Amino acid sequence: MGPNHSGIGASRNRAIAGLLACAAALIVPASPHADEAQPLRLCADPTNLPFSSDSPSQPGFYVEIGQALAQALGRPVAYDWYKSYFGKRTVRVTLLGKQCDAMIGLPRSEDFMGPAVIFSSTFAKEGYALVAPKGQALNGVDGLKGKRVAVQFASTPQNLLAGRDDIQKVTVLSPEEGMQALDQGKADVAFIWGPVAGWLNKTSYDDRYQIQLTEGEGLSWDAAIGFAKTSTELRDRVDAVLPQLQGTIAALAVKYGLPTGQPARFGATQAMPAGTTTGTGPGATQTASVVATETKGDAAAPAAEAGKEIFNGTCAHCHGPDAIQSERKIDLRLLRHRYGDDMRDTFWKTVHEGRPTKGMPAWKEVFTDDQFDHIFSFLLTVQSESND
Ligand code: HEC
Incomplete structure (x- = not known):
């Protein structure tokens, strides 16, 4: 039969092509022609649950997405474990150092190491979240009035709430401590890093808490898969299979306790403490840079913009x-004053x-x-005599 016959022929051709690829691979180990058989190499942190772990029984959200992705691409998966502390440094050493092909869970923003790094489409939203015992209503920022709210030292939520006298802040040093403050009745709500809160809620607190994602400047971002800029072909193939993985990704989010559902929006006006938006000084510059970022049109202060x-x-x-x-010691708006x-x-x-x-x-x-x-140019635009 025709179709069957041509099928055999095609598979024989493929076998021959495979042999040729193997032969080529013997001479040039990194031959791109052997690509199909090459593992998809992922860079990941071995101790960063709920996102990634080198434990096969509990690999984490990102690693399992990588496994599903490799399967969809018909490639085996390999790992380059790298303990990360600072996002960009890690990306430079691993992904841009060609130790791996893809890095799952980078913030999808051209500002993040663009143009050296390119991105897939977004696969999840991540950010800070409000955590409270189930049954207690959570109504975004208004619902925090009169409450004791656990915020992490030097985090966006701490900055956001710094000017709110009607909200009592309980400062903690980690999301773990934020959850403990709730558990010990020292706080009514915790405003902490959502994925970690969700993971702890699931693994240590019997799912006792409800978790609401937030969004707004510095509170949330789109998570995507990052590649070196030379990997456009791989990126396009990943984008082509990502839609069919959405169901798997949603199930994995639940498995690892990541907060889902409609985020509570925190307005930009609340993000700026009183004083920074008045007059023609720092506030005016800030507003201008926000517009410049959005329209990509204004070249008024490209150095400061890049620095920002x-x-x-x-x-x-x-x-x-x-x-x-709000913490004076690390308020860089006071550099000139100081x-x-x-x-x-x-x-x-x-x-x-x-x-x-000292921690710097x-x-x-x-x-x-x-x-x-560039960073210095940006800091020049925000200098001030006081931070309150
Ligand atoms: C892990 C936290 C952390 C990160 C990330 C960090 N810093 Fe710092 N930085 C600190 C701390 C803490 C201090 C205060 C040290 C001290 O008490 O003298 C500080 C101090 C400084 C100072 C001196 C402030 C003064 O008034 O003396 C400058 C300038 C500065 N940082 C710039 C930066 C820049 C630019 C970046 C990003 C490239 C950065 N820092 C990233 C924690 C950090």
Whole structure:
């Protein structure tokens, strides 16, 4: 029969092609022609549940997505385990160092190491979440009035609520401590990193809490799969199979306790403490940069704009998004106030060498001097005499 016959022929051809590919692979081990048989190499942190783990019995959300993805692409999977502390440094060493082909769970933003890193479409939304005992109504930011709210030191939620006298803040040092504060009755609500809250709720607290995702500036982002910019072909193939994996991904989110459902929106006005939006100073600049980011049109201050992106990608984690920080010691809007003419020198020395004993990492291996200049240009636009 015709079709059957041609089928055999095709498979024989494929076998021959495979042999040729093997032969080629013997001579040139990294031959792209052997691509089909090559494992999909994933970079992941071995100890970062609910996202990733090197334990085969509990691989984590990202690793299981990677496994499903590899299967859909007809490739085996391989791992490059790398203990990560700082996102961008890890991406530079692993993904851009060609130790792996894809990294699952990067923030899908051109600002995140673009154009060196390219992205798949979004597969999940991640962010901070409100956590409270089941049965107690959670109504976004308004529902927090009069409540004791656990927030992590130097986090976006702490910054957001800093100006709210009607909300009592309970400062904690980790999402784990936030959950404990709830459990011990020291807080009514915890406003903490959602995936970790969900994971702990599931694994340590018998699912006693309800968890509502939030969204807004610095509160949430789209998670995607990142590739080196040369991997457009792989990226396109991944994008082609991602839609059929949505069901699997949704089931995995439930398996690992990740918060799902409609997020509570926190407005941009609440994100900016009083004082930063008045007059023609820092507030005006900030508004202009937000517009520039959205339209990609305004080239008024490209260095400051680039610096702001680096800052929000790496430094905001401790120093606050857009450098808005209620803790004076790490409020970088006070650099000029504090150091005057020595501002630039102090900045330069601190970002290069860090202050390791005080919790400020050294960044000289991570950024170029041009990038430090850009960050400094951004910080110049937000200087202020006080932080309240
Ligand atoms: C892990 C948290 C963390 C991250 C991330 C971080 N910093 Fe810091 N940074 C600190 C801490 C804590 C201090 C205060 C050290 C001290 O008490 O002297 C500090 C101090 C500084 C200072 C000196 C402030 C002063 O008034 O003396 C500068 C400048 C600075 N950081 C810039 C940056 C930049 C730029 C980035 C991003 C590239 C960054 N930091 C990322 C924790 C961090």
